[in-house]
Amino acid sequence: VTSAEVAIERRGGAVVAHLSGEVDMTNSARVRDELLVSVPNDALSLVVDLDGCRYLDSAAIEVLFDLARRLGRRRQELRLVLAQSSPLVRVLTLTDVQSVAGLHETLDAALSQ
Amino acid sequence: MQWRRAHRYRDELTTRARQQAAVADLGQRALAGLPLDELIDQAVAALMRELDTDYVSVLELTGDRRGLSIRAGQGLPDGVIGGMLPPGRDELPGYTLESDQPLLIEDFAAETRFAPSPLQRDLEIASAVAAPIGTPGGRFGVLGASSRSAHRFTADDAHFVQAIANVIGAAAERARTDELVRDSEARFRELADTTPALMWMTDAEGHVTFVNQGWLRFTGRTLDEEIGDTFALSAHPEDRDDLRARWRESVGRRSEFRFEYRLKHHAGGHRWVLEVGTPRFARGEFVGYVGTATDIHERKGMEDALRESEASFRDLADTAPVMIWTTDERGLVTFVNAGWLRYTGTTLEEELGPSWSLGVHPDDAPAVISSWNEKLAAREPWEIEYRLRGKDGDYRWIVDRGVPRYEGGRFAGYVGTAIDIHERKTMEARLREVYEREHTIAETLQRSLLPERLPRIEGLEIAARYLPAGHGAAVGGDWYDALERADGRVALVVGDVVGHGLRAAAIMGQLRNAFRAYGLAEASPAEVMARVNRLVISGEEEAMATVLYLVLDRETGEVSFASAGHPPPLVLTSDGPEFLEGGRAVPVGAAEPGIFREATAVLPPGASLLLYTDGLVERRDTPLEQRLGDLAEAAGSGDGPLEALCDSVLARVLGQHVPTDDVALLAVRPRPVATGAMKLALPAEPESLTVLRRRLGRYLHAVEASDDVAYEVLLTVCEAAGNAIEHAYGPVDATFDVEVSFEHGTLVAVVRDRGSWRERRGKHRGRGLKIIEGLMDEVEVTSEPDGTVIRMRRRLAA
Numbered sequence: 007v008t009s010a011e012v013a014i015e016r017r018g019g020a021v022v023a024h025l026s027g028e029v030d031m032t033n034s035a036r037v038r039d040e041l042l043v044s045v046p047n048d049a050l051s052l053v054v055d056l057d058g059c060r061y062l063d064s065a066a067i068e069v070l071f072d073l074a075r076r077l078g079r080r081r082q083e084l085r086l087v088l089a090q091s092s093p094l095v096r097v098l099t100l101t102d103v104q105s106v107a108g109l110h111e112t113l114d115a116a117l118s119q
Numbered sequence: 120m121q122w123r124r125a126h127r128y129r130d131e132l133t134t135r136a137r138q139q140a141a142v143a144d145l146g147q148r149a150l151a152g153l154p155l156d157e158l159i160d161q162a163v164a165a166l167m168r169e170l171d172t173d174y175v176s177v178l179e180l181t182g183d184r185r186g187l188s189i190r191a192g193q194g195l196p197d198g199v200i201g202g203m204l205p206p207g208r209d210e211l212p213g214y215t216l217e218s219d220q221p222l223l224i225e226d227f228a229a230e231t232r233f234a235p236s237p238l239q240r241d242l243e244i245a246s247a248v249a250a251p252i253g254t255p256g257g258r259f260g261v262l263g264a265s266s267r268s269a270h271r272f273t274a275d276d277a278h279f280v281q282a283i284a285n286v287i288g289a290a291a292e293r294a295r296t297d298e299l300v301r302d303s304e305a306r307f308r309e310l311a312d313t314t315p316a317l318m319w320m321t322d323a324e325g326h327v328t329f330v331n332q333g334w335l336r337f338t339g340r341t342l343d344e345e346i347g348d349t350f351a352l353s354a355h356p357e358d359r360d361d362l363r364a365r366w367r368e369s370v371g372r373r374s375e376f377r378f379e380y381r382l383k384h385h386a387g388g389h390r391w392v393l394e395v396g397t398p399r400f401a402r403g404e405f406v407g408y409v410g411t412a413t414d415i416h417e418r419k420g421m422e423d424a425l426r427e428s429e430a431s432f433r434d435l436a437d438t439a440p441v442m443i444w445t446t447d448e449r450g451l452v453t454f455v456n457a458g459w460l461r462y463t464g465t466t467l468e469e470e471l472g473p474s475w476s477l478g479v480h481p482d483d484a485p486a487v488i489s490s491w492n493e494k495l496a497a498r499e500p501w502e503i504e505y506r507l508r509g510k511d512g513d514y515r516w517i518v519d520r521g522v523p524r525y526e527g528g529r530f531a532g533y534v535g536t537a538i539d540i541h542e543r544k545t546m547e548a549r550l551r552e553v554y555e556r557e558h559t560i561a562e563t564l565q566r567s568l569l570p571e572r573l574p575r576i577e578g579l580e581i582a583a584r585y586l587p588a589g590h591g592a593a594v595g596g597d598w599y600d601a602l603e604r605a606d607g608r609v610a611l612v613v614g615d616v617v618g619h620g621l622r623a624a625a626i627m628g629q630l631r632n633a634f635r636a637y638g639l640a641e642a643s644p645a646e647v648m649a650r651v652n653r654l655v656i657s658g659e660e661e662a663m664a665t666v667l668y669l670v671l672d673r674e675t676g677e678v679s680f681a682s683a684g685h686p687p688p689l690v691l692t693s694d695g696p697e698f699l700e701g702g703r704a705v706p707v708g709a710a711e712p713g714i715f716r717e718a719t720a721v722l723p724p725g726a727s728l729l730l731y732t733d734g735l736v737e738r739r740d741t742p743l744e745q746r747l748g749d750l751a752e753a754a755g756s757g758d759g760p761l762e763a764l765c766d767s768v769l770a771r772v773l774g775q776h777v778p779t780d781d782v783a784l785l786a787v788r789p790r791p792v793a794t795g796a797m798k799l800a801l802p803a804e805p806e807s808l809t810v811l812r813r814r815l816g817r818y819l820h821a822v823e824a825s826d827d828v829a830y831e832v833l834l835t836v837c838e839a840a841g842n843a844i845e846h847a848y849g850p851v852d853a854t855f856d857v858e859v860s861f862e863h864g865t866l867v868a869v870v871r872d873r874g875s876w877r878e879r880r881g882k883h884r885g886r887g888l889k890i891i892e893g894l895m896d897e898v899e900v901t902s903e904p905d906g907t908v909i910r911m912r913r914r915l916a917a
């Protein structure tokens with residue numbers, strides 16, 4: 007069974023979503039819905055913290071693109087947190103996720119920008 | 120850090136855990152005696168909430184079984200509840216009534232077995248789940264949920280609906296039994312006060328709560344004087360101590376109580392009575408005794424009189440109000456008294472001689488004759504209860520007793536007395552019937568709380584057995600469970616709730632859910648125990664359980680475990696069996712704060728692990744040490760398939776012995792990882808990706824791939840598999856194959872499906888291929904006649 011967990015906190019103008027576990031085609035739609043409803047209109051940005059993530063597949067990457075698109079329409083920004091040492095970095099680079107969402111080494115770095 | 124709002128994303132596993140919790144919660148309410156109407160409403164609400172669907176309904180079969188009335192529901196249009204539906208088996212409701220399992224209808228458009236009900240047609244239902252309520256012989260009705268969209272439900276949802284239906288069924292049965300119990304208590308008192316027999320009842324502590332008019336007439340005392348802690352006060356002073364000792368022993372063991380003593384008589388002095396008490400149970404729990412006292416004073420007198428002279432005995436016998444007989448030394452009847460003839464309506468001539476089966480109920484005659492012959496040969500006292508035909512042709516229960524008599528030191532035959540015990544036997548039978556029903560209900564509830572099937576856990580062979588206690592014993596609260604943690608380790612639980620009956624079964628359900636929830640959240644077994652303990656202690660109900668909780672790493676064989684007063688797990692290796700000692704603490708629910716310990720061990724490759732409850736190893740007549748030794752010997756080195764191992768362990772440990780307590784047994788064995796090549800054929804469905812990921816993860820670990828490389832290989836193979844799944848058109852049971860091999864530092868993966876790849880659909884699929892191409896050293900896609908093959912190579916060396 008693929009399992010993922012989303013924990014949401016509000017940090018000033020940003021909503022921080024800590025995503026942990028595994029996201030693949032079986033649960034990506036639900037993860038996306040969960041992330042979308044967590045962002046109220048008055049938030050300036052959504053920061054998705056991927057540090058607890060052990061597995062993301064192309065469906066999960068698609069969720070990130072979709073999120074960036076939808077947030078963009080509401081003039082909200084998507085930022086990602088992932089340490090450069092994570093095995094996931096290469097895939098994010100390969101799929102060019104950075105073209106729609108800034109990738110930050112730490113949560114503090116993502117928030118301070 | 121300020122947490123304004125915390126969302127918990129619920130995946131499939133937590134959905135199942137939540138559904139289990141809903142079943143346990145409803146079971147608990149049923150147990151607490153919530154009226155059936157309210158319970159049904161809450162069941163409907165639980166289904167609406169957990170399945171998040173359009174309609175839920177409860178249909179009840181009418182008394183004449185010719186219609187299904189819509190008893191309750193949610194989402195239905197006004198005025199529908201209270202209406203009737205036809206019970207024909209060509210439509211879903213009627214079909215479900217005759218089914219012995221839940222039904223899942225993914226799309227009515229494709230359903231050939233039956234049509235939707237008229238109501239479902241009106242509501243334009245596309246998919247549904249439905250489950251029968253009640254036992255096959257006593258169907259109550261049908262529980263169903265339906266949706267206007269197709270493919271709305273899963274097989275797990277169908278099991279969930281069945282579990283809820285089982286609780287409703289148990290509660291409906293319970294409502295009927297409650298009436299029966301009330302009815303039978305009332306009838307008992309009515310019967311008790313009109314019968315000449317002496318009757319009494321006690322509570323679970325042995326205090327007298329009721330004696331009948333017959334008793335009061337006999338002793339000449341008042342009801343107030345007899346009620347309460349008055350046991351044995353009316354007995355002859357010389358008999359009191361023995362009577363009390365025997366009574367305490369029986370109450371302690373909840374076994375039948377039987378004693379002859381002298382009871383105070385209103386006319387002065389005492390008379391001999393035979394007192395028989397039967398334990399009573401309600402809702403599966405012991406609630407006290409019901410008993411009778413039979414006047415056997417004449418019998419006692421007869422036996423004495425006969426010792427004096429035969430002639431004076433016959434004079435006395437014919438005036439006595441009991442049935443009396445004598446035989447010669449060969450066992451032939453030489454005399455029956457007037458009381459006997461009045462009862463049977465026979466003549467003295469008919470009764471004399473070898474008349475042992477005369478008037479005896481055909482079902483009882485073989486036992487009567489064989490026991491008589493046996494005792495006669497040994498010249499021992501004989502006593503048996505059987506049905507004897509009266510002069511009006513009806514059979515009544517009597518207790519017949521014969522004792523050897525001697526004349527001048529020479530064996531002269533038997534003298535016997537028979538006493539009518541029909542009221543007592545009838546009452547016992549009725550109590551037994553009520554008790555049997557209770558037992559069945561508790562079993563139903565317990566089954567609805569046990570896992571329907573063990574989860575399939577990749578890389579782990581697993582088997583389990585559950586044996587309910589023998590006939591007549593109250594159902595226990597044993598359980599087992601297995602679940603896969605997010606860190607890839609497997610948590611195993613075996614537990615035993617102290618106590619029996621419905622209450623224990625309901626507590627078991629709650630504990631099982633608590634271990635599931637904390638087992639997923641907490642890595643340390645001792646911490647899981649501590650948290651469950653806190654939950655139990657803070658709960659309203661007093662509960663205690665022995666539990667063994669163990670976490671297993673399938674790759675390394677490392678286990679860490681905590682035992683709350685539970686017998687130790689057994690490891691089986693080629694070197695023989697060995698118990699895992701350590702990590703021991705008091706049972707859950709015994710103390711707060713509970714101090715729990717954990718111990719660790721490493722299973723050698725190929726080892727099996729046995730977890731069990733003490734029903735398997737506890738027997739009164741054998742010390743525990745020896746039973747553990749027997750278990751270890753029976754399990755041996757644990758070779759062969761686990762299913763067979765479970766069967767042989769149970770057969771060898773229990774033998775012909777019927778367990779007096781429930782037995783749960785859970786056996787697991789990590790599958791060895793082959794490092795040569797890995798071949799898998801998996802169903803073409805998204806859930807297969809998880810299985811593939813786990814298997815491949817173990818394989819990559821075994822070939823010592825680094826974390827980075829392992830993730831990239833996992834991802835590319837799963838992306839290729841994702842393509843295969845999306846392209847699996849046509850036959851419903853499509854599969855795809857994965858083959859992975861590792862040679863000379865290079866990993867080769869081949870994914871083969873049975874469909875043909877179509878144009879890339881949108882950016883998503885394009886991205887998948889981009890990932891595959893970007894992360895693998897070589898990728899080759901070939902279209903073959905029966906499908907598409909993708910071959911990938913990746914060097915693993917850094």
